[in-house]
Structures are given as structure tokens and as C-alpha cells.
Amino acid sequence: MDKQVYELRGRQSNLSRLVHFDKEAYIHMLFYRALIILSVVAGAVFFASYFFNLSTAVFRAFFMIIWVLFIPQVFESAKGMSVIATRGFVFGHLNKSYRSTAEKYLKPRAAPLFKAFPYAVLAAWLAGLVLLVLTWFI
Amino acid sequence: MRETIRNAPLYAAMIGVPVLMMAELLSSLFYPPASAILVPLIIIGLFVFGFSAMREVYPKHAISIGTPYYFNGITKTTVEKKEPSVMKKNAKEVKLKLVRFNPSSKRMEANIYTIAVDRFTTVLDALLHIKEKEDSTLSMRYSCRMGICGSCGVVVNGKPCLACETNVLNSTGLSGIEVSPMHGNPLLKDLVNDFDDFFRRHIAVKPQLFREDKVAQYVADAEYPQTQKQVEAFLPYSYCIMCGLCLDACPVVNTNPDFIGPQALSQAQRYLADSRDQLGTERIKLVDSMEGIWGCEFAGSCSKVCPKGVDPATAIQLLKSEAVDRAIKYK
Numbered sequence: 001m002d003k004q005v006y007e008l009r010g011r012q013s014n015l016s017r018l019v020h021f022d023k024e025a026y027i028h029m030l031f032y033r034a035l036i037i038l039s040v041v042a043g044a045v046f047f048a049s050y051f052f053n054l055s056t057a058v059f060r061a062f063f064m065i066i067w068v069l070f071i072p073q074v075f076e077s078a079k080g081m082s083v084i085a086t087r088g089f090v091f092g093h094l095n096k097s098y099r100s101t102a103e104k105y106l107k108p109r110a111a112p113l114f115k116a117f118p119y120a121v122l123a124a125w126l127a128g129l130v131l132l133v134l135t136w137f138i
Numbered sequence: 139m140r141e142t143i144r145n146a147p148l149y150a151a152m153i154g155v156p157v158l159m160m161a162e163l164l165s166s167l168f169y170p171p172a173s174a175i176l177v178p179l180i181i182i183g184l185f186v187f188g189f190s191a192m193r194e195v196y197p198k199h200a201i202s203i204g205t206p207y208y209f210n211g212i213t214k215t216t217v218e219k220k221e222p223s224v225m226k227k228n229a230k231e232v233k234l235k236l237v238r239f240n241p242s243s244k245r246m247e248a249n250i251y252t253i254a255v256d257r258f259t260t261v262l263d264a265l266l267h268i269k270e271k272e273d274s275t276l277s278m279r280y281s282c283r284m285g286i287c288g289s290c291g292v293v294v295n296g297k298p299c300l301a302c303e304t305n306v307l308n309s310t311g312l313s314g315i316e317v318s319p320m321h322g323n324p325l326l327k328d329l330v331n332d333f334d335d336f337f338r339r340h341i342a343v344k345p346q347l348f349r350e351d352k353v354a355q356y357v358a359d360a361e362y363p364q365t366q367k368q369v370e371a372f373l374p375y376s377y378c379i380m381c382g383l384c385l386d387a388c389p390v391v392n393t394n395p396d397f398i399g400p401q402a403l404s405q406a407q408r409y410l411a412d413s414r415d416q417l418g419t420e421r422i423k424l425v426d427s428m429e430g431i432w433g434c435e436f437a438g439s440c441s442k443v444c445p446k447g448v449d450p451a452t453a454i455q456l457l458k459s460e461a462v463d464r465a466i467k468y469k
Contacts, residue, residue: 005324005332006244007395014321014392018439020296021387025437029389032435036195039155040188046181066184067159074156080436084459088452093438094374095447102370128160135167 035069078118142465148190155183233314238328262301277328288381298386322386343406348417375408384440397433400440400450407453
């Protein structure tokens, strides 16, 4: 008799499973999916502004939405670079006993800098958002 | 390396658009005429990002035609009112909600059991107790009971974990503890997943050492000595026990079953990083696709649930960087 299996994969709603154990990943995935659609919409709006007399407020609102949606992407991209540069010794979840023996062979000296790098990038990005709000909206 | 080159615009846009937006913000403050160049570049960047990412997140073949998809909500909850049969000294009563897949109704069903546990009771102990004393029809998979075989992967309170390594009292909240099957692999019955698909993915990355010296490698006294540093380069990825928890945690696998998944990719890195392996670029080509390394969105959940510290997320990022390196070198 053939084995009958049942598939629960393949739906975007499965992303909500992350809420129970990895909120950071959930926000990252949610923002990424929203960004995909909105980046195309924003691109079209910006492009249309060359032909139609669109209000500046519309341009600025879309610019800010894209800026906000990029927050997790900017942080995760910087984190990914740190992970590659340190072979997972920073932000990785490598086996603890392996870490203790391999650190002297593989851990780069600049590991603390790589740990700070994504936070520095995130701080700069958030500072940009504050500046954006202050200069454009207030 | 075709897919690496095809993916370059997405990654360039992912980094380029924020840089251009920051430049646009600064230019609006200090040098407004620069906007005339920056805004068109941002528009192009947004289109490139949007359309390339769409190809990654919503691939054409993400949902195969004819594959049955069923509502995964709980349709029936039964409360077992039996008294706990075993009450050891210092035992506590815990409500365990067991969510199981019923293949005849093709629905998830939940039963709530009240069981007696002590501070050493694991989820596997509790499940075995239910099977022995409450409901002998319960199907589950287990073997070693000490986190080595990787058979007893389940989802406890929403988090994929090994039943034999998860303490009941530590995982019990106010409303008790919930145990359900993994969703990242196809379901068979109750808590049992089908792993045929899992092993197909594993085999697809050729998880064995390849040597060019075909004759010499079978000579009994042939040796391939390695330095400690060479061993450390692949060691963590060889700890994989193939429990499938990373696949269950991976949001990309959960939304796009065509993605090969973190387990297979970590094994690709394991053999690529091994100095004894000589498959080299061919090995990268096996995973250089949208269903391979480029499908990974770096959520990192796979590494967070791995019981052995294999860190598949790091392995995939290293594979990506290696693919880019080789694409630049050999282009």
C-alpha cells in the first residue's frame, strides 16, 4: 500500500509559527514580505511623480514607509556580514564545546568589532529615520 | 555560477537602496540638486529589489499542483478525565494538550491529559506514559531517549525540539503544555512525520567525500592527514543528527516546500569545508539555485532550534560567500 502523507507546508500563514520561539525572525520575515510589495508600489509612485503633479506628502510618506520596512533588513544584512566574517563566532549558534576548542584557531581578533557592527548600522539607520521625521514632517 | 550572478541584483539592491535613501536624506539637507540623480536610482533600486525578491519569496513552483493542503487548525478537543495513574513522591499534576494528526479525518485533533510528573520527567516520558496508560493508539517515533538518534522531534508550546531533551515542568506554563507534530515535514499519523522528502534533500547535496584519486582512496593504508585547523573548519556541521527540527523551524521551508532546507545546505558546507573533499565548485553548483542557498532569507530560526549546535544559518551564509567568491574568480 502506498504511503499517504499530508502536507502542511506552502502557505504564507505558516510564518506565524515563528511567533512562539523566534520573534526577531518573525518581524524580519513579515517586514520583508511587506517590503517586496511596497517597494514596487513605492517605485511606481515615485516614477509617476515625474509625470503627474503628486503631492510632496505622498512622496515623503512612501519614503518613510520604505525606510521603516528596511529596518530589519538593514540589521539582518549587517548581521549576515558579521556571521560570514567571523565564521559564526559572532551571532552564530555553534556548538558550545566546539566553540571552546576552535576559538583559538578560527575566531578573528576583531570579533568584538563585528559584534558591534550591526548595532552601529542599525543606530545610523534609526538616526536617519529620526532626522527624516524632524526635517520633513515637523 | 549562473544563479549567483542572477541573484547579484537582489543583494546589490538590498544594500544599495538603503545607502541611496540615506544619501537622498542627506542631500535634501545639504545639497538638494543631487536628488535629481538619487531619486531615479532609488526608483530603479526599488523595482529591482521588489521584482527579484518576489521571484525568491513567491517562486512559480512553490505550491505543486495536486498536493493536498489541509486546514491545520484543531477541529476536535477531547478532555480525558482520568485520574493520573502514577503519583510518585514530589510529583506534580500537569495538563498536557496533545495535538495529533488524524489521517482518516485529515484533521488535527487535540486531547488533554492530566499526568503526574516529577522534575526529571521529559516530554518523551510523558508521551510514553500516555501511550502505556491512557491511549495505546498514540503513534510517535523515538529510539535512544538521550538526544542522539534525533527521532523524537516534536513541537512543544510552538517550538520545535527533541521530546527526550525537553523537561515537562520547565516547559509548562499556566495553561499546561502543548505537544504537536512538526509541520516542516509531511505528516503521516499523530506525531509521526514522513522523512522520505527530508532524506531526498539530504542526498541531493551528495553528502560524502569525493576524491580525484579514485584508485588510491580505496587502498587500505591510504591516509589523508588534516591539521587541527582543517578539522575545525567542518567539525560543527558534522554534528547533525538529522532530526529535522531545523526544517520545521525554517520559515522558508514552511512557505516554499521547494527550498532544499537548512539541513541539506549545512551538509553541503560540511563537505565543502572538508580539506579531504575534492568536489569543490561542483559542490557549490549543486546548491547554487533559488531552491538552494539563494532561497535562504537569513531568519536564523534553524540555528536557534538545533539541538546539536550545527548552526545551519551560518553554514548557508558561508556557502553564499563562497559561491560569490568562486563566481568572481572563475568569471
